[in-house]
Amino acid sequence: MDEYKFNISIYKADLPILSIENFRLVQGKINFLLGESGIGKTMISKSVFGILDPDKFQTKINNADYKTYLLEKDTIDLRQNGFFVFQEPSTHLNPLLKIGTQLKEGNLGTGKNEHALLKQLWKNSDEKHYLSLLKIYPKPYRPSGGEKQRFLLVMALKKIDRYLDIKTKTIPLFIFDEPTGSLDDELRNWFLEVLFEKFNQKPFTILFITHDYSIISEVVNKNPKLHNFIIFNELVRYQDEIKQQVFDEQNYLNWISKSKHSLSSQQQKPGKCLLTLNSEINVFDKNITICKNDYGNPKIPLKIHQGEIVYLKAPSGMGKTTVAKIIMGLIHANRFEFSFNSHKYNHTTSKKKWKRNLWGKLISMTFQHADEALNVNSTVRQTLMNIPRKKRPKSTELMQKLKLVFDSEIDPSILKKRIRQLSGGQKQRINLLRALLLETPLLILDEPLNGLDFNSIQKIINLIIERRNTGTGILIISHNEEIIESIVEKDSIYYLLQC
Amino acid sequence: MITSLKKTIQRIFQRKDIAWTGIWFLGLITLWIWDILFLNKPDFLQIQTAIINTFLMSLSVVILSVFLGWIFSLIVFFLRKSQNHIPYTIIVFSINIVRSIPQIIGILMLYFLITFLMFQNLINNIYIIMLLMAVSIAIFQFLEIMDLLIERIDYYSKTDFFNALLVCGVKELTIINKEIFFKSSRGHILNKVIALFGSTIFLQCSIDFILSIGLSTKINSVNFPLTLGNLLARIDSKQDILAIGHTLMNPTYFSNLFFEHLQGITIAFVIVFTLLCIYKISNAFMERLES
Numbered sequence: 001m002d003e004y005k006f007n008i009s010i011y012k013a014d015l016p017i018l019s020i021e022n023f024r025l026v027q028g029k030i031n032f033l034l035g036e037s038g039i040g041k042t043m044i045s046k047s048v049f050g051i052l053d054p055d056k057f058q059t060k061i062n063n064a065d066y067k068t069y070l071l072e073k074d075t076i077d078l079r080q081n082g083f084f085v086f087q088e089p090s091t092h093l094n095p096l097l098k099i100g101t102q103l104k105e106g107n108l109g110t111g112k113n114e115h116a117l118l119k120q121l122w123k124n125s126d127e128k129h130y131l132s133l134l135k136i137y138p139k140p141y142r143p144s145g146g147e148k149q150r151f152l153l154v155m156a157l158k159k160i161d162r163y164l165d166i167k168t169k170t171i172p173l174f175i176f177d178e179p180t181g182s183l184d185d186e187l188r189n190w191f192l193e194v195l196f197e198k199f200n201q202k203p204f205t206i207l208f209i210t211h212d213y214s215i216i217s218e219v220v221n222k223n224p225k226l227h228n229f230i231i232f233n234e235l236v237r238y239q240d241e242i243k244q245q246v247f248d249e250q251n252y253l254n255w256i257s258k259s260k261h262s263l264s265s266q267q268q269k270p271g272k273c274l275l276t277l278n279s280e281i282n283v284f285d286k287n288i289t290i291c292k293n294d295y296g297n298p299k300i301p302l303k304i305h306q307g308e309i310v311y312l313k314a315p316s317g318m319g320k321t322t323v324a325k326i327i328m329g330l331i332h333a334n335r336f337e338f339s340f341n342s343h344k345y346n347h348t349t350s351k352k353k354w355k356r357n358l359w360g361k362l363i364s365m366t367f368q369h370a371d372e373a374l375n376v377n378s379t380v381r382q383t384l385m386n387i388p389r390k391k392r393p394k395s396t397e398l399m400q401k402l403k404l405v406f407d408s409e410i411d412p413s414i415l416k417k418r419i420r421q422l423s424g425g426q427k428q429r430i431n432l433l434r435a436l437l438l439e440t441p442l443l444i445l446d447e448p449l450n451g452l453d454f455n456s457i458q459k460i461i462n463l464i465i466e467r468r469n470t471g472t473g474i475l476i477i478s479h480n481e482e483i484i485e486s487i488v489e490k491d492s493i494y495y496l497l498q499c
Numbered sequence: 500m501i502t503s504l505k506k507t508i509q510r511i512f513q514r515k516d517i518a519w520t521g522i523w524f525l526g527l528i529t530l531w532i533w534d535i536l537f538l539n540k541p542d543f544l545q546i547q548t549a550i551i552n553t554f555l556m557s558l559s560v561v562i563l564s565v566f567l568g569w570i571f572s573l574i575v576f577f578l579r580k581s582q583n584h585i586p587y588t589i590i591v592f593s594i595n596i597v598r599s600i601p602q603i604i605g606i607l608m609l610y611f612l613i614t615f616l617m618f619q620n621l622i623n624n625i626y627i628i629m630l631l632m633a634v635s636i637a638i639f640q641f642l643e644i645m646d647l648l649i650e651r652i653d654y655y656s657k658t659d660f661f662n663a664l665l666v667c668g669v670k671e672l673t674i675i676n677k678e679i680f681f682k683s684s685r686g687h688i689l690n691k692v693i694a695l696f697g698s699t700i701f702l703q704c705s706i707d708f709i710l711s712i713g714l715s716t717k718i719n720s721v722n723f724p725l726t727l728g729n730l731l732a733r734i735d736s737k738q739d740i741l742a743i744g745h746t747l748m749n750p751t752y753f754s755n756l757f758f759e760h761l762q763g764i765t766i767a768f769v770i771v772f773t774l775l776c777i778y779k780i781s782n783a784f785m786e787r788l789e790s
Binding site: 325 | 658659660662663664665666667668669673677678682683
């Protein structure tokens with residue numbers, strides 16, 4: 001099989017943005033590209049596909065000027081025959097065209113298979129529902145993020161169908177940039193099933209960008225026939241350089257099975273109950289119910305004990321973060337009640353009570369988007385120092401803590417770096433470390449593994465387990481089901497449903 | 500050596516705000532040297548005092564405006580948040596009254612008060628008079644700073660960053676002052692301060708000019724602090740300005756402007772050149788901030 005090889009350097013206003021040597025893509029194979037967020041996966045794929053703005057960035061590919069690269073026949077063919085699914089569905093869809101029209105735009109054609117594809121990606125939904133979405137504009141009617149993402153996937157699959165129907169020697173490139181970011185695991189698996197089925201008919205080149213490492217189990221375990229066609233690569237940062245290296249999927253699979261095994265062997269008895277949240281919540285005129293399974297029955301209160309990790313599961317957009325924010329007193333719900341250490345909190349409680357008793361004292365929380373949760377203008381030292389603690393930590397102590405989430409050879413200069421200079425994964429680690437430093441009896445972690453590479457995921461999971469072992473109660477909200485379920489006991493998993 | 504000098508100059512010109520600040524100072528220094536050489540000493544001293552007084556007062560206005568803007572932005576934010584409707588309505592109503600008065604009229608009204616106090620011999624120290632004049636202008640200028648600061652708080656309080664710090668136990672006042680104003684809005688505040696300095700010079704000159712034409716028969720430009728505005732209103736300066744018009748019809752008279760009409764030309768140049776430079780500095784600074 002042929003290999004695409006690229007040396008890429010990207011500058012903006014004479015400042016280096018990204019540089020990678022020998023970025024490889026094997027033709028006719030499924031190339032998974034893993035790595036922490038912000039490392040440059042999207043930028044590299046956009047530059048390769050020829051959709052980076054040549055006026056905004058000074059880009060060189062294989063030592064050629066980007067404008068020259070864009071005019072090369074191979075690049076034009078890449079764009080014409082392939083497809084690029086953007087990670088943010090809202091930016092991909094045209095707000096001024098009905099979704100149905102967009103599905104037939106350009107060389108996507110009328111698409112005789114469109115209906116079948118829609119049916120495959122909306123397995124659980126009523127046909128009327130998704131057909132009605134075709135008649136609306138992406139804004140202001142706003143289908144959900146997951147629905148928009150599925151429409152983009154249908155577009156890509158239609159383009160693949162077109163390739164399957166014609167006789168050509170050219171192998172097109174299909175780039176999927178975090179294509180399942182807004183989908184739950186079930187929907188993600190349906191999509192992978194459809195994609196691999198088409199790949200089996202006639203191979204094409206896939207670049208599948210993701211930081212969802214749990215996709216590995218699904219891909220490897222359910223598609224043994226494709227074993228020789230699947231390549232896992234990872235982008236890693238060595239000091240200031242970015243390198244592509246082969247990712248050994250067995251490392252991940254072994255780690256997951258080891259985690260599951262140690263969970264079953266370490267049956268710890270949780271301590272006293274810290275928090276009890278009543279099962280029914282009314283917020284924004286919607287009823288949210290906490291249940292023991294995803295069928296909505298039985299409704300039970302969510303309880304978090306000392307030394308227990310509780311996992312709150314629900315499809316995207318169901319209100320998991322909202323529940324966490326209600327517990328933290330940041331969102332005012334119409335009806336809710338919880339007790340913490342026998343103190344009751346409900347919709348009539350004054351916000352001062354949270355401020356006085358809970359914030360930073362008994363509960364701390366990490367927010368899911370590190371970019372928004374941190375002050376990007378602060379330095380790492382200021383971010384970690386400026387939280388109220390009994391004793392102000394020294395630089396050496398901070399470095400020790402940083403080593404828990406970064407590599408042990410981390411340079412002390414990181415303390416002086418501004419948050420905005422860090423990659424997405426580094427920001428996420430600082431975001432988590434800030435909450436962990438507070439040493440509160442209860443910790444709420446909203447998507448703690450967002451944007452992390454495998455190495456960092458392992459470190460964070462170890463830290464979470466360590467904290468649990470010291471008696472901290474931990475509530476986790478995450479879409480990394482496989483990883484979180486490997487450290488949480490079945491009895492501690494709760495589901496969220498909207499009525 | 501030459502290369503590094505070249506590089507330094509290139510770097511300065513790449514940062515247009517710094518380049519314009521340099522041009523401003525260079526222009527004023529050149530003018531000052533020219534006046535030393537060609538302007539008579541009494542007039543030179545008067546112009547020097549007027550420039551210093553004007554810039555000092557503008558600086559005082561900016562400092563007072565930042566202080567008032569900061570205090571009022573916090574008051575408005577916390578009253579709005581506490582949902583304490585009566586004090587919030589009173590404060591907002593009072594602010595809106597100040598906002599509804601045209602700046603020049605409002606400042607003139609406060610100048611009447613200063614004139615009255617001077618008339619009653621209650622104040623006669625020149626520095627106190629200057630401070631009171633600065634306060635009068637600041638009352639009608641601080642709203643711009645206040646609006647900017649409230650806008651910054653509102654923007655950040657909707658983001659997770661604000662909530663994330665709150666749940667860490669950081670006090671709201673610390674988040675606003677340290678994280679929002681100091682760390683995240685310094686550039687915006689500085690840009691506003693530069694623009695405010697420019698608009699204060701313009702306001703001051705306009706008002707002092709009006710004042711010098713006739714506020715009172717007893718209190719006039721002679722016992723009010725000397726500023727560029729009231730110096731411009733003097734008959735000598737007016738004649739110098741008229742000479743510019745005369746040059747348009749008689750171009751051969753042009754060279755005389757720089758030797759025989761220096762008082763008016765200097766004042767007009769300082770005002771126009773300063774306003775132009777400040778406008779350029781403010782814009783270039785904002786451009787750099789956004790990029």
